[in-house]
Amino acid sequence: MRVTERLVGTAALALAPAWRRHLGAGDAFRVIGITGSAGKTTTTRMLAACLGTLGPVSHTDRLVGRLNNAQTAARHILATRRHHRFCLYEMGAGGPGTMQPYIDIIRPHVGVVINVAGDHYTAFRGLDETAREKGTLVEALPADGIAVLNADDPRVAAMRTRTRAKVVTYGFDAQEVDVRGSQVSAAWPDRLSLTVEHAGETVRVQTQLLGVHTAVAVLAAVTTARALGVPLADAADAIATVAPADGRCSVHEADGVTFIRDDWKAPLWSLDATIDLMARARAARRILVIGTISDYPGASSPKYRAVARRAVAQVDELIFVGPAGHRAHLQDHVPGVTSFDTLETLHTHFATHLRAGDLVMLKGSFKADHLQRIVLARTGGVACWRSCGRSTSCTDCDLRFTPGR
Known part of the structure; x- marks a missing residue:
């Protein structure tokens, strides 16, 4: 990290708590944290589109690749303004105890947990340990908050005992859910579509996404949107406009x-x-x-x-x-x-x-x-074939047209 960037990050950490208090709480402004082993970025992008039908949204799409630290959380809060009705933050986990610092900064009202899988084996060495860390999000929610949980994932479903917030569930196979998905279809060149049912209302959701595995992210976004007041049909229309994030199919x-x-x-x-x-x-x-x-x-x-x-x-x-x-x-x-x-x-x-x-x-x-x-x-051309380990996209890298192996 460059010295200037480090100083900016340190300043952001100092300023963010006061600005978060200034942004306030309640129905007029909601902070939503999204976590899970996979599907966070897709869920966040689709939820941003859905909530955008109700009012301005501040979300982390521009910060992809720099999400797992408190400085980035602080910068995101500082970029959020009083006119925003919703603030979305995608929350990764780099190891035990890594989520709490940015939970403390963003102070979420709503927590969305998508799944617990093996993405973090190197850091956690087990799914139970991963679930323990991911669950810190719902533990932090206030009593008037909302925990949105995937009922098909037993480790996520079990998180309902770790929160005082209202629990809203979604799933495809679980016996009891608030929002149910079914009839999933995706076979290239066809894009993912699925049926979503909530409170007796059913809608067919057509997406631009690829693969049946992305259906859980769609259902998580729709469920959260409904919990925050977006009509089901409006959520479906919004999701249809969202293209896959770069590098996510x-x-x-x-x-x-x-x-x-x-x-x-x-x-x-x-x-x-x-x-x-x-x-x-x-x-x-x-x-x-x-x-x-x-x-x-x-x-x-x-x-x-x-x-x-x-x-x-x-x-x-x-x-x-x-x-x-x-x-x-x-x-x-x-x-x-x-x-x-x-x-x-x-x-x-x-x-x-x-x-x-x-x-x-x-x-x-x-x-x-x-x-x-x-x-x-x-x-567009590329001359660099290095194994560099950089976190920079090759599209924007200063070495893209510099020959190297």
């Missing part, structure tokens, strides 16, 4: 080839959803590219081989890129798999291999892989 076209970039993160547990999306897809050739897989116990090679065995029969071509996949000697263990040790060699391969009508899924870790360069090389 965002769609990019180049030379007749369609790329799906799901390259923000790739925890081991999430690969099943990626494989399912590609298995359902309709395209001339379905090509799945997997980079760095994260958050799992034990050695890496057996995990990569297991993923390869699950995926190879579900797509037309399966490609691994990066040192971990290359070290696993996948081509020797799983027939039909291709492996490249660097992103540049994969780009060279694609230059002559891809053809119009292909569907290419890029699944990996943003910092470790920067798979977006495969698309940038075909659309």
Whole structure:
């Protein structure tokens, strides 16, 4: 972090509590915290669209990638103005005790918990530990607040005992929920749609999202919007306008080839959803590219081989890129798999291999892989093929056009 940025962050921490008190509380102004192992950004974007039908919304879409620290929470509160009716904050967890500092800063009225999954294995070493941390959000809610909980996830559903706030539930399979989702459909090129029912009213929600796995984020957003007074039909109309966030199954076209970039993160547990999306897809050739897989116990090679065995029969071509996949000697263990040790060699391969009508899924870790360069090389150019570990998007990086390996 640069010195100037550090000083700004320190100043924000000092000023934010007073400004938060100035913003007030009650029905005229609501702070909503959104947490979960996956789907936070998508839920936040859709909820912002829904609540925007009632009044101005301050939310963290512009802060994606810098969410898991108190300084960012402080900056977001300072960017919120008295004319805003809602303030949305996407809350990650970097380890035990990391959420409380920015909960103290934003002082949420509403807490939304989407799921508890294996994204945080490196930090928590277990789902119960992850749930314990995520649940600090609902513990902090006031008695007149609202906890919005996924009833299909037992660890999330159990959080109802940890809050004094009103509990509103959503789900697809749970026996008793306040808002129910059903009839989920998503098979590329078709986008996700689902039916949502609340208090005897039913609406079909058509989205721009990809994959059935994103349905839970839609349902979380609709449930929260209804709890805050948005009519069900208005919520459905608002959600229809929201495109996928960059790198969260965002769609990019180049030379007749369609790329799906799901390259923000790739925890081991999430690969099943990626494989399912590609298995359902309709395209001339379905090509799945997997980079760095994260958050799992034990050695890496057996995990990569297991993923390869699950995926190879579900797509037309399966490609691994990066040192971990290359070290696993996948081509020797799983027939039909291709492996490249660097992103540049994969780009060279694609230059002559891809053809119009292909569907290419890029699944990996943003910092470790920067798979977006495969698309940038075909659309706007890129000269840098470094393994840099930067958290900066390659689109905005000062090294994008500087040759390097």
